[in-house]
Amino acid sequence: MTITASVRDTIRALRAEVAALHAELPRNQLVVWTAGNVSARVPGADLLVIKPSGVSYDEISPDTMVVTDLDADLVDGDLKPSSDTAAHAYVYKHMPHVGGVVHTHSTYATAWAARGEAIPCVLTMIADEFGGEIPVGPFALIGDDSIGQGIVSTLDGHRSRAVLMRNHGVFSIGKDARAAVKAAVMCEDVARTVHIARQLGAPLPIDAQDVDSLYARYQNVYGQA
Amino acid sequence: MTITASVRDTIRALRAEVAALHAELPRNQLVVWTAGNVSARVPGADLLVIKPSGVSYDEISPDTMVVTDLDADLVDGDLKPSSDTAAHAYVYKHMPHVGGVVHTHSTYATAWAARGEAIPCVLTMIADEFGGEIPVGPFALIGDDSIGQGIVSTLDGHRSRAVLMRNHGVFSIGKDARAAVKAAVMCEDVARTVHIARQLGAPLPIDAQDVDSLYARYQNVYGQA
């Protein structure tokens, strides 16, 4: 694969951005030790930037990030890519609007995933960010396309930007890596709040049309232009 | 609206105060990402100072704060005001003794709100700070006066400085922004403690006259003159 000068500049910027976004994972208590990873698609090339395998959050820097193609094969970098790279690559290959992917085993979301139970849309924050329930994906072994296929088949055509992979953890997507990190943070936050609500009774439902209205507003009105 | 030199000085001071108070929200684990906001009434003018929409807590500074009138229209500042500004403005318009408002989706308080259940007054700290149970407000969509009306109709004439808005989160009020932040911190703390108490049985009640006595003392004796 020939990498143009322009793509090389983009990769340099993305190495810095992806490295910095990794700091949000421990900061938001989504990961322990070396678990979890963030990737970004390289616009204009069939490439992605991702964390190397088994490297601690203290050692993450722009230089330690690695670049692979969408078959998860190393293109640039000194270290072995994350063992989750194939799942990230599969998502970029099959969901062209996705620019960032995040994987965590964040506690509460993973607890829902362990029971194979979707997080119901009983908070305005869930309607805002996910537009409905956060769905469960299939059990899948690591090592081939199974995890990627499970993510794509669950999220394709779904409003939710996060999927609870059964007995495993969370994958979230976004238009860029920052949006995918935000979805991962929000997913854990609502997973925790709904779990705690459910411990002492049944959360009240939100009408489907109110969910639609909240989702539409948040996607279009919230934040700076 | 003409802004006098004196009001301009007040606004400058409030921008700094409100910006600094926002740091208490993540520090006390009341918010994630860009959720949550603090506002202060500008004494001597129908204005308020509030956080801009969708801005991260790392980027908050006196200069990024925005000023709106009590119809939530931008009067001063470079960014779009928080999407919750209308609710804050409605409270200032209808509760003249309120000088500060805080909104969070803090986990345990929001869990009570998801079930539409008031937090019972079973701790001396609840009696001290809230003078009785922390009440639930109605479900309301964002975008008009519904949330503001729900807050005011619930808190007006009530001792509690916090309301659990159904399926949504917490709004707290105070004589100034700092007091409203304190109420938000206390609300989450007691929401958590009572939740945990209830998980293994029924908390013991506190007699109504003891609640009154604790509330009266705390409002008048606690703290420095």
Place this chain on the structure above:
Amino acid sequence: MTITASVRDTIRALRAEVAALHAELPRNQLVVWTAGNVSARVPGADLLVIKPSGVSYDEISPDTMVVTDLDADLVDGDLKPSSDTAAHAYVYKHMPHVGGVVHTHSTYATAWAARGEAIPCVLTMIADEFGGEIPVGPFALIGDDSIGQGIVSTLDGHRSRAVLMRNHGVFSIGKDARAAVKAAVMCEDVARTVHIARQLGAPLPIDAQDVDSLYARYQNVYGQA
């Protein structure tokens, strides 16, 4: 009361020690906002050093600490003493071996207190530090000797260095202020662990003679000479 030069030196050292120990309370997540306080008896005088009322943990310094007699009347310092001073003073007056007292509303311990339930001795750490269950004290209003009496009547002759005051929070004692802080930290830690154990079933009991053996060893063998 005449304060000798030697007592004045002791007070200066205790102001620094008590101020520094207050930092352990938020660090160990035992308090929010201005709640909680640490005191130390002034050896050789009927005096104690304690936190002033309603002052934030950021503003605590040796100079802001206050000195009172054992009737809780201010002897030295610019600020009003903690509203819990009478309870601390009562303990020093009636338990001559106590050199330090700590008060918190730490979450899990206060949850047990809200149900009026003692923490059973089902962990070796409870046997080590508390020598048996952590007992519940009576409900008592603030403002006179009721809280102090409740602490003393519960802890006098009991191995435990902590008492769960009903619907209120924790008071812990120690040979000095540091030991009382340690007991407060340990009390919350075991309150949390036993709570979590109980959520999914009954913790296994520890034989009474094993409790005795663990307690005796920890009191005599643990730590540096």
Place this chain on the structure above:
Amino acid sequence: MTITASVRDTIRALRAEVAALHAELPRNQLVVWTAGNVSARVPGADLLVIKPSGVSYDEISPDTMVVTDLDADLVDGDLKPSSDTAAHAYVYKHMPHVGGVVHTHSTYATAWAARGEAIPCVLTMIADEFGGEIPVGPFALIGDDSIGQGIVSTLDGHRSRAVLMRNHGVFSIGKDARAAVKAAVMCEDVARTVHIARQLGAPLPIDAQDVDSLYARYQNVYGQA
């Protein structure tokens, strides 16, 4: 025992490494106050490096670490060794492939230990790191070889690198001290996630052959070469 120059250099390096690894315990919220300890075997000698007894995490430095033989007798250092040294030493004596041992009372793992219940393998992360359930060891008093025997009899021939000692806490092992700390961190993380999953229903099982496959892959493929 004669200590060669080469062993002396190894000890110097291990003092620094073991001191630094102790910081991971509070950072990952596995310990409070002075509880918990990390040790490393000294390769080429029947010695270990461990934390002194009852010393706070703020005071830990390479110089404060102590060296003992495999009977837990002090060989080098100014302070009294951890009261858990006999348990660590017993493990090194009887499990020659073990190079590091960690002991904590981390909350969720200790809660499972209080009920005497193994953590079932219902997460891919448990299969990866522990290769199956995390087992329970017997109740044992401190002061002789009972704890060490309980650890060794439970872990010998077992895939798991962690054991839940009944009513007590966790011991974890690894090829070196860092690997043992990782196992302690992972053990608490999965103890928490499975606990939370169980609170609202039964986690779904993972097929035994999938557990084997995940374990084999993680041991051989994960991380850098």
